[in-house]
Amino acid sequence: MIIAIDGPAASGKGTLARRIAAHYGLGYLDTGTLYRAVARDLLAAGHDIRDEAAAIAAARNLDPASLDDPFLRDRGVGEAASVVAGFAGVREALLALQRRFAKRPGGAVLDGRDIATVVCPEADIKLFVTASLEERARRRYHELRAKGFEVTREQVRDEIAERDRRDRERDTAPLKMAEDARLLDTTDLDIDTAFKAAIALIDEMIGR
Ligand code: CDP
Numbered sequence: 001m002i003i004a005i006d007g008p009a010a011s012g013k014g015t016l017a018r019r020i021a022a023h024y025g026l027g028y029l030d031t032g033t034l035y036r037a038v039a040r041d042l043l044a045a046g047h048d049i050r051d052e053a054a055a056i057a058a059a060r061n062l063d064p065a066s067l068d069d070p071f072l073r074d075r076g077v078g079e080a081a082s083v084v085a086g087f088a089g090v091r092e093a094l095l096a097l098q099r100r101f102a103k104r105p106g107g108a109v110l111d112g113r114d115i116a117t118v119v120c121p122e123a124d125i126k127l128f129v130t131a132s133l134e135e136r137a138r139r140r141y142h143e144l145r146a147k148g149f150e151v152t153r154e155q156v157r158d159e160i161a162e163r164d165r166r167d168r169e170r171d172t173a174p175l176k177m178a179e180d181a182r183l184l185d186t187t188d189l190d191i192d193t194a195f196k197a198a199i200a201l202i203d204e205m206i207g208r
Contacts, residue, residue, distance in 0.1 A: 001026065001107040003202065004115035004123035008164045008175060009078065010140040012186050012194060013129040017111035019195050020202070024109075029101045031112035031119070032081065034094050036072040037062055039080035055084045059093035075149045082163045085113075088172040095119065113167055116178035125202050126181035129194075135187045136160055 003020060007013040014030055021028035038059045039049065047054040071077070084090050091114075098119045102108050110119065116126035131139075137157035144151050167175040177183065182201050186194040 001125070001206070002102050002120050002123040003107075003109040003125040003127070004120050004178075004181075005109065005111040005127045005129060006113055006115050006117070006175070006177070006181070007111075007129035008136065008167070009160045010136040010143075011129045011131050012139065012191065013111045013127075015191055016129060016184075016186075016194055016198055017109050019191075020198055021109040023199060024107070024202075026106065027101065027104050027108040029098065029108060029110045031094075031098055031110055031115065032078070033067050033072055034059075034062065034097070035081035035085045035090070036077050037067055037069070038084050038090060038094075039077060040069070040072060041066075042084060043080065049080050049083045052087050052089065055087050056089035056093060059084070059090040062094070062097075064097065073147075075144055075151065079159060079163060082166045086166065086170045086172070091118075091172055113175040114173035116181050117176060118173045121178075125205050126178050127184055127198060127201065128177040128181045129184045129186060129198075131185060131187040133157060133161060133164075 001024065003026065005013050005017045018028055038055060041058040041062065042049060042055050098110060102110055102120045116123055137153060137160055140160060141151065141153045141156045144156065184194065184198055184201065189197060
């Protein structure tokens with residue numbers, strides 16, 4: 001079974017996807033980590049974040065063993081990730097790895113922006129997880145403050161809004177809900193309630 005979960009920044013899809021994978025005994029890939037790692041490697045090598053050729057080279061040379069890096073969740077890395085994610089060559093370079101993961105024996109959950117539309121259009125289950133901008137900003141603000149980052153709620157909201165705009169408006173694999181996806185709006189749901197709602201939706205779709 002392949003479960004594709006897409007949605008905008010800080011919608012809670014990562015936490016949900018991880019719990020859904022554990023619940024059904026599936027592998028889990030957070031595809032945002034790949035774009036974050038490309039941005040990290042590009043900047044670490046001293047390139048400009050808008051250097052397309054260098055970004056593509058970084059994506060081709062990405063070391064899957066380097067994805068377990070707490071720095072990837074730092075403030076600013078998501079922003080940089082959404083810049084390199086706009087390059088078609090970067091997306092192309094990361095496709096095979098994602099598809100290989102999706103086809104692993106036993107099944108997988110992948111979360112991102114284009115999983116149901118581009119990476120796994122054949123997925124058995126497609127969920128689009130969203131929440132209001134204010135609520136997503138509130139969640140990311142608390143996550144960043146807990147890590148000791150000095151940010152205001154307004155800064156976080158503006159950064160998320162800008163990233164969503166970039167993700168929705170890019171030409172290649174923009175963030176959008178697949179026609180055959182089910183919508184899960186978590187604005188008024190805490191994580192446990194959102195998880196139960198997701199499981200109910202999935203069980204209904206697979207006829208359990
Ligand atoms: O956790 P959060 O929702 O803040 O972001 P993420 O899922 O780690 O993704 C970081 C950035 O990577 C996004 O803003 C997208 O630009 C890009 N991304 C993408 O283009 N396609 C994906 N499948 C996953 C992430």
